[in-house]
Amino acid sequence: MNLNSIPDVARLVEQYLVPNLVPLLIALLALLATTLLALLASRRTTPPPPKKREKPAFCAYTRAEVAKHNTPEDCWLIIKLRQYEDHRVFDITEFIDEHPGGDVIFRNAGGDATGGFYGPHHPPRAHDMIEEFMIGTLAGDE
Numbered sequence: 586m587n588l589n590s591i592p593d594v595a596r597l598v599e600q601y602l603v604p605n606l607v608p609l610l611i612a613l614l615a616l617l618a619t620t621l622l623a624l625l626a627s628r629r630t631t632p633p634p635p636k637k638r639e640k641p642a643f644c645a646y647t648r649a650e651v652a653k654h655n656t657p658e659d660c661w662l663i664i665k666l667r668q669y670e671d672h673r674v675f676d677i678t679e680f681i682d683e684h685p686g687g688d689v690i691f692r693n694a695g696g697d698a699t700g701g702f703y704g705p706h707h708p709p710r711a712h713d714m715i716e717e718f719m720i721g722t723l724a725g726d727e
Contacts, residue, residue: 702715
């Protein structure tokens with residue numbers, strides 16, 4: 586390397602690099618900020634895991650009380666199971682996403698779903714599974 590070229594290099598750095606250093610640093614900071622914001626935004630759009638709902642106490646519910654629970658976030662059904670003499674109330678909210686029939690489960694949300702439950706589309710295991718969601722009886726049911 587020629588020692589005479591060192592002043593030339595220093596002059597080139599001073600002439601081109603130093604004046605362009607500030608815009609270069611600003612561009613790098615903007616790129617870093619954009620990347621960080623995109624990462625944070627992607628983390629915010631991921632919904633938190635659903636909170637486990639507390640199972641209501643087993644007791645007698647009126648038809649009016651059951652009727653209030655008719656949304657995907659809070660879905661109760663009344664079903665007259667053959668093994669019991671009275672109608673039973675079921676909180677099926679946790680089962681909605683797993684229901685093979687999809688949204689058809691909402692046809693009787695908050696009401697009597699006995700007819701739909703005993704339709705030909707339910708396999709025998711559905712009759713076993715439903716008891717897991719039983720939360721009470723229907724008040725005034727004879």
